[in-house]
Amino acid sequence: MKYVMFICTPVDGEELSPEEIADDPRFTSYIDHVRAGGMVKGGARLRPAADATTVRVQGDEVLLSDGPFAESKEYIAGFDIIEVADLDEAIALASRHPAALGGGSVEVRPIWE
Amino acid sequence: MSGAEEVEKDRGADGVEEAVGAAFREEWGQVVATLIRVTGDWDLAEECAQDAFAQALDRWRRDGVPRRPGAWLTTTARNRAMDVTRRRAVGAAKLREAAMLARDGGPGGPRDPDSDDDSGVTDDRLRLIFTCCHPALPVEARVALTLRTLAGLTTPEIAHAFLVPEATMAQRLVRAKRKIRHAGIPYRVPPAHLLPERTTGVLGVLYLLFNEGYAASSGADLIRTDLCAEAVRLARVLARLMPDEPEVLGLLALLLLHDARRGTRVDAAGELVTLEDQDRTAWDRAEIDEGATLLETALRRGRPGPYQIQAAVAACHTTAATAQDTDWADIAGLYAELERRVPSAVVRLNRAVAVGMAESPEAGLALVADLEESGELADYHLLPATRADLLRRTGRLEEAAESYGQALELVENDAERRFLYRRLAECRPG
Numbered sequence: 001m002k003y004v005m006f007i008c009t010p011v012d013g014e015e016l017s018p019e020e021i022a023d024d025p026r027f028t029s030y031i032d033h034v035r036a037g038g039m040v041k042g043g044a045r046l047r048p049a050a051d052a053t054t055v056r057v058q059g060d061e062v063l064l065s066d067g068p069f070a071e072s073k074e075y076i077a078g079f080d081i082i083e084v085a086d087l088d089e090a091i092a093l094a095s096r097h098p099a100a101l102g103g104g105s106v107e108v109r110p111i112w113e
Numbered sequence: 114m115s116g117a118e119e120v121e122k123d124r125g126a127d128g129v130e131e132a133v134g135a136a137f138r139e140e141w142g143q144v145v146a147t148l149i150r151v152t153g154d155w156d157l158a159e160e161c162a163q164d165a166f167a168q169a170l171d172r173w174r175r176d177g178v179p180r181r182p183g184a185w186l187t188t189t190a191r192n193r194a195m196d197v198t199r200r201r202a203v204g205a206a207k208l209r210e211a212a213m214l215a216r217d218g219g220p221g222g223p224r225d226p227d228s229d230d231d232s233g234v235t236d237d238r239l240r241l242i243f244t245c246c247h248p249a250l251p252v253e254a255r256v257a258l259t260l261r262t263l264a265g266l267t268t269p270e271i272a273h274a275f276l277v278p279e280a281t282m283a284q285r286l287v288r289a290k291r292k293i294r295h296a297g298i299p300y301r302v303p304p305a306h307l308l309p310e311r312t313t314g315v316l317g318v319l320y321l322l323f324n325e326g327y328a329a330s331s332g333a334d335l336i337r338t339d340l341c342a343e344a345v346r347l348a349r350v351l352a353r354l355m356p357d358e359p360e361v362l363g364l365l366a367l368l369l370l371h372d373a374r375r376g377t378r379v380d381a382a383g384e385l386v387t388l389e390d391q392d393r394t395a396w397d398r399a400e401i402d403e404g405a406t407l408l409e410t411a412l413r414r415g416r417p418g419p420y421q422i423q424a425a426v427a428a429c430h431t432t433a434a435t436a437q438d439t440d441w442a443d444i445a446g447l448y449a450e451l452e453r454r455v456p457s458a459v460v461r462l463n464r465a466v467a468v469g470m471a472e473s474p475e476a477g478l479a480l481v482a483d484l485e486e487s488g489e490l491a492d493y494h495l496l497p498a499t500r501a502d503l504l505r506r507t508g509r510l511e512e513a514a515e516s517y518g519q520a521l522e523l524v525e526n527d528a529e530r531r532f533l534y535r536r537l538a539e540c541r542p543g
Contacts, residue, residue: 001297085300087249088307110296 002041002083002111003090007097008074009104011049018045026098034080039093043080076102081111121403126477129174133199136182137166141265142350146237149262149300152194155290159262184253219311229493232284238263239288239302239354242347247298248313254289261286262352264343274337315351315453316364316420319344323368327375351406362411363421369404373397379459385532389436422451441471458489466499474506494523498533505540516542 009014021027049068056063068075077099085089087108094106131211144165148158165186179185245258253275260266266274272282292298303311326340348365355361377391386392407423425448433439446466461484469477481500490496517537524530 003297087247087297088299088303090297091249110294 001088002109002113003087004109005080005082005090005097006011006076006107006109007078007080007099007104008018008107009099009102010074011040011072013103015048018072021045026096026101027070030096033096037093039082039084039089041081041083045077045078046076048077050079061072076081077104115210122254129178130169132173132178132182133166133169136186137265138346140183140186140212141166142241142263143183143238144190145262146241148190148194149186150237150239151191152198153300155293157194157197157264158190160192161190162186164193176492225333229459232529236302238350240300242297242315242354243302243311244293244300246311246318247293248294248311248314249298250289250292252318254285254292256322257282257285258289259318259322260340260345263293265349266343272514274340283510302450307393307418312355312358312361315472316360319348319351319364320368320420323371327371327404336478338375341368341375345372346370359411359414360420361418362407363424366404366407366411366418367408367424367427369400370424370431373400373431375402379528381471383528384535385528387532393435404428405432417450419451419455422447422454426451439470441467458484458487459493462493462496466502469499469503469506477503478507492523492531494525494529496520496522497523501540505536510540 016027018025052066052068054065054067054069056065082090082093084093089108090108094100094108097106100106140164144162145158147160149155152158152161168189169182170310171187173179192200193511196269215407241262245262246255257271257275260271260274261268268283268286269279271286272279277285293300305503313345323341323344326338326342326344345368346364348361348368352361352365373396374391376397377393377395378386380386397421405428408421408428411421412425426444429440429444429447431512444468445464446462448467452460452464463482465477465484467477468480478500481496481503484490484496485500497516501513501520504510504513504516514537517533517540521530521533524533
């Protein structure tokens with residue numbers, strides 16, 4: 001089955017750049033594990049929520065607002081598309097993610113196929 | 114009218130109905146569990162199981178009760194599933210699926226109904242228990258699903274037992290089954306590295322189920338007290354399927370030792386009777402003996418855990434000839450051990466009670482004061498109620514009355530409220 005893992009970090013948490021992540025042992029061990037298993041089919045690291053723009057349309061007017069679509073304690077810092085046998089495997093992977101270990105969370109959502 | 118309901122309604126009218134009723138209690142979970150594995154469709158599995166039980170009423174009347182009712186029911190349900198699948202079949206893929214069903218295809222496929230090998234069946238029920246109790250499902254859904262698929266309770270019965278509207282319960286069951294399907298919750302016994310925590314999860318669901326019925330032991334509400342019987346029955350199944358797991362045996366022992374006292378916890382007027390005042394001659398000796406024997410078996414494995422420890426506490430109570438003979442020092446020691454493993458506030462409160470009985474009410478009050486300082490259990494009526502009881506035992510009736518008043522502000526259950534009022538009145542003579 002295919003799932004998306006939404007990597008969520010606390011709003012006031014540390015903002016690691018992709019370069020910093022590449023040197024961070026917490027992330028490198030996770031990334032090595034994932035690569036070895038060949039489970040990740042794609043994904044992206046996202047710029048901070050402060051760089052988000054939310055678009056809505058009312059009538060014929062396009063309404064823009066600065067920031068993410070919902071105020072929350074956590075924001076989505078990235079996502080991975082994974083392919084594994086079942087939810088247990090997806091949970092096992094998510095529970096090894098540095099975000100889940102470090103005060104954030106990982107939402108596991110099946111892809112609608 | 115479903116087969117299940119029909120069986121329930123007509124039970125006991127004649128031998129065949131009795132046999133179908135007995136088969137329903139014994140085999141329902143197994144038939145559903147096998148059909149889920151074979152069809153991969155929870156709703157179809159339930160539908161076909163119900164249909165098989167309805168057919169059993171007619172066919173067994175005509176042909177007699179089969180030698181192995183479970184096998185007969187499973188085969189009948191599977192044939193029905195095949196018919197339904199064929200009828201639904203569109204295109205080659207579906208036809209292949211129907212053919213697979215007919216062939217009992219593949220490893221782990223359904224067994225030959227005429228063989229005497231039951232091994233596949235037990236695996237199926239274990240699969241079903243673990244899937245119903247999967248931690249990715251909300252707790253209330255785990256309980257509901259377990260009662261529906263393993264125990265065969267109807268949706269209205271489960272709704273009534275948990276005091277929620279039928280539509281809410283139906284929705285809960287639909288959502289849970291949908292999540293199992295769409296989120297890819299596997300239908301299996303977890304692999305070895307997940308088994309300990311998942312087993313603990315299953316035991317937690319069964320204990321919750323039992324307590325739900327136990328708390329409702331007012332006698333007036335039979336469906337709710339039935340939950341105790343269902344929990345015991347399911348714990349027995351689990352103990353048969355996992356005989357090498359001491360905590361599984363520990364849970365069954367714990368449930369039996371509690372259940373043995375169930376009839377004495379309220380009097381004829383529906384008033385709460387404390388453990389101290391219960392009629393020990395009315396406790397169920399057979400259940401106590403069985404529970405104690407199971408606990409010994411479990412403890413001999415040398416892997417104690419929370420359920421075995423709680424069962425040991427229950428055994429201390431049930432094996433004491435009188436309330437005065439209760440070995441409170443032993444119980445306090447067991448709670449200290451439990452607290453090391455499960456450092457919860459409720460466990461600490463129980464230890465405070467035991468210490469209050471074993472050493473002195475003051476020693477118990479000191480522990481209660483610690484708990485209050487931590488701010489935990491602030492809304493839990495048993496915290497002030499425990500303080501009140503310990504104060505009562507030291508003779509500080511004024512303060513006890515005040516604490517009973519605080520407990521009364523928090524209590525939710527009517528029988529408990531009346532009990533606290535009685536205690537309050539005792540503290541304020543005249």
